[in-house]
Amino acid sequence: MDSGKKPATMGGGGFDGERAAEMVAELRETFRSGRTRSLEWRAAQLKALVRMIEEKESDIMGALYADLAKPQLESYLHEISLVKSACSFALKQLKRWMKPEKVPASITTFPSTAEIVSEPLGVVLIISAWNYPVLLSLDPVIGAIAAGNAVVLKPSDLAPATSSLFARILPDYIDNSCIRVVEGSIPEATALLEQKWDKIFYTGNGNVGRIVMTAAAKHLTPVVLELGGKSPVVVDSNIDVKVAARRIAVGKWGCNNGQACIAPDYIITTKSFAPILVDSLKRTLEKFYGEDASESKDLSRIVNADHFKRLTSLLDDEKVSGKIVHGGQQDEKHLYIAPTLLLDVPHDSLIMKEEIFGPLLPIITVDKVEDSFDVINSKSKPLAAYLFTKDKKLEEKFVKIVSAGGMLINDTVLHLANPYLPFGGVGESGFGSYHGKFSFEAFSHKKAVLSRGFGGETSARYPPYTPQKQKLLRQLLNGSIIALFLALIGWPRGG
Template sequence: MSIAHQTAKSDPTSSAAGSTNRSDDFGAAALVDELRRSFDAGRTKSYAWRVEQLKGLKRMLSEREADILEALAADVGKPRLEGYSTEVAYTMGEVVQALKSLRSWMEPDRVSTPLVVQPGQSHIHKDPLGVVLIISPWNYPFQLCVGPLIGALAAGNCAVVKPSEVTPETSALLSQLLPQYLDPSCVKVFEGGVPETTAILEQRFDHIFYTGNGKVGRIVMAAAAKHLTPVTLELGGKSPCIVDAEANLDVAVKRIAWGKWSNAGQTCVAPDYVLVHRDVHDAFVRKLCDTVRDFWGDDPQQSKDYGRVVNARHHQRLMKLMDSGDIAIGGRADEADRYIAPTVLTNVSPDSPVMAEEIFGPLLPVLKVDDVDAAIRFVNERDKPLALYVFSENESVGREVMERTSSGGAAINHTWMHLAVHDLPFGGVGESGMGAYHGKASFDVFTHHKSV
């Protein structure tokens, strides 16, 4: 069905565009009111409606794959295979699982009833929350928008989707496609920058789902507090990678390189730095540099499989971190092409600028540690990361790291792989976020579990 979409964009030349004046809310209040009426009418609650929306997303992924990949390439320079695997195929997996499992997710759970209230029965009902807001980031601008939306629709909610203004082609495509494939009276796309985001956050929602950095996460949480709105914050941080003396280095370097330099390092769970046992440090660095050449050639700028930094501002930020250590490989850059080579930094001080913030780019510091205990202490002295990785052929080392550290998620002898398991909830802890989603957890985060 072809239905006109509803979006809001600011005119950068107008005074309202640079203001948070409530006199111009860019249509945010009216948009939310319309969704509230649709929800109150009971439109979204049936199993049939939910399945129709999920099937619509499935058709969209299949029919508009080429358009999605083209937008991703234009916005973030994402290679075609990488865009397909991490954005289209991954999202399709989430939709397929939701369609397969939705009926069981919706069923009330029966719990045991104590003798004192017999012959009554006790159940947990799964009620939709109402009208929810999803604010998505620029690094995976399609998957991190549609992924949470799958959970919101499966749970029977109306939703406002706010794509990132940093990726305008993907934002415009979502604004075009979602009203074509979903119920436009229950799903709205709200485009724009800071003024529009401020306006939409002033509205009352039943849940806000935000993916991005901690600074904006605090702003979202403060706005939600005015209405006592619950939030899910998918943030980030410096995800460490520990390489033990007993690690299989040939395997470790390939999996770390893939996890780090996919999407040019702009992934919230990418290894941010590596702590390597000093006995294998030099061999690890040598093999890692060889792997970079094997994966992307002597000149990764010419590789069709290597991505780009999102914009000039982030390019400049990353270049300021380049002097934090000795360059073992990489270091070359081309701001006009938004290119920074896969770069390995050695002899990095723990107090250097590259260790003071989430890198979110293709720079990888490698630091020596005396043993696993020293690596664990190093990790625990810092904020809890979104992900943590450990490489060792000694199973007891992996168990020890898992038991003595706290992180949103973790993997042993690989990177990212916990995200590939849809039944594993994904989320942060502490500074790396709150709440979780993926699979049934996506349904649950947008559901009120009502005791009856």
Template structure:
């Protein structure tokens, strides 16, 4: 049931959208000057409010300050600086070659704003995953409604407070609220919807968009596999695995390694190496570590605890498993060779639990991976080029990290996005600009120079000439022209 505040917001939604549509029609958002002003304003917002942003992130989800700086503040700042640096290049028309049939003329592709965009952001990176798509939308010249996650209300409130202080409120609006507000927003006609979250809600968003034929970018999740063979340095691998699994939002990340597939001759040694690395990173009692976050809320805590309490999983815990409801903390946990039909292997974990599955070679690992929907990320730990190529060509995934986890997210030149159930569309760097742009093809011609053969009536000679032109038979063109002259 909607609260009184939500009812007020729901009632205001249609007018908010109309006002933004009016702004887009005015043409102001198309100018490079306006776009640059907004991007610089976002950079100023982040730089002047860094401490407050880090504080509210910690308040909502318990993310350590250093981690919040690296994974939210730094990435958002870098994204904004790149857009400021490259904006004019991104906006510039791109010349393309023409065919003989269009001669004489020139052709180009002009990127234009899609219009008014709805951005629905998640709770696990509550600042970054709100601001980063907004950067792309404003760079592209769109007006925006940002709907932050209600699961992180303090971050949402701060965004609603700061964005009007720095950005053009005629073109950027923050709308807060829960399900009733999202429902009202999805009922409107948008020019673009950008959603980051789970596949279940992604389907709802896509169904709503389909009513208006609205293009969507869906950044979803899934079970991200990590294959590791006996050719790698296990100590280095364990450090990178532990950083990717527990060092970023305590596993509450869509590209966190969800399960390991390990060759049987190294599984025991890898388990022991990961155990030692966890102690090295977080101490003998990880619940006291200042570098380890907590579960976002009691609902997700109970969900994760339920996965561990499943009898077939509980008997397979080889490390960790401790749960503290009061502090919403779950220790880094290793589960060895849990059956594939248990709940922990049938859904995305999104937490600090790491199943390890023993396999006999890369072919068996691929068989397991292919049992699940296409993942958002695939991680390959090997020094064998043949194995790397086998997995790269045999497994479809949104992105791939080879001998590394998570870090591909921070490379702006790489498109970040899913495939199949893990999402559609991509962003980051210029890909963010493209996500909110329409590529308009334009052919320019003057008033002269037309080839008479283009126009009726079509004689046999004209038909022959046109056929030779469109097929690139230049010798045939010459022969036809000589025949016509005779």
């Protein structure tokens, strides 16, 4: 489906602001031609992505293993299958999403019809993250394509194998005149952010998120920021602790070894229940990964040496000395840190101040489980919040009092897989949302359209504004049927 223009992949040596501007200009010209607007074009691109995922599954798994030592099943469950599902869902719903939404017209515009038309924003930039480099690249791209936009994807340079794979295989499947891939690191990202976009979608950390917002502000470009935060898990004592431990463990270490924005970041439970929970988590981890987790093939590794040192520095903090109750082993050569539990960690320790994004799971204790709400609300709003309980009143209170991007009761991370739920942050965990129709809406403008004929004229609308006209207009604005009737028959006469 190549248009014969410049290749779909760019970046590397010589990709500067001039080349970025040239690329954006080409994409904007193509967008203005209307090429991306039809249902047929959008559907063709989505079908091509499904075909690419199916035909290149082994290559994708290989790239994920090279970048993160990600187990094959985890690669399939958390990346490949979710991308396929997102494409299939969009294809099934696309015609309905594109259809104008009829809405009521008000009495003040009678007779008229009103509708909301979803139109593509234009040329959009998607900057992806390294921890789920396939899902977090292609899921937003699916939304941008479904909405009818031209797209530039900037994969993360911290997942070089996956980035290189996209650069190599995407041009064989997608329309290169409308969709481009730019590889590279800070210079390439900087060159891209200098350009005027119709929307920027960024997934990553808050520090870079601020840079993205600053660059976007220059052109008044709207942004979606998918960030992170310290996602808490509140654990009540009236639960099936074996089930809860499995679900917490798989949400933490079974999701990229804790390197996930919605992975449990810390646990809050009562002092009396903490030993029971710790014991259950220990047994669960040994069952999942064996007595020596370094030998497990089901556990991802830390992405690089810098992140390894950042994580070990959290353990080196003197305030957490003696708090490790399980794990803690390290192997810098193999970028391995064992699944680690820490109990009664001080609130002012580094591990409780920073987002962990790794295999460390601190547990803090409170006198009663309701006290956990104040602990959570004293921090920045998290991307996700989890509660394990059988108490419906506690659940209702949790949902009402705790602010988070999303919530899950009696499990972790699975809310991400429901395409009917929006996925996104609040406050410092980000803003804007996507998944399912919310992805389509993230890259669409909701255009208001009001349509009237040439009938229904009333002189009261036009100057001069006599006392009778003012009285009628006031009544009309207040929804008076009598006033509407008088207006339709042309009262007051004259003027």
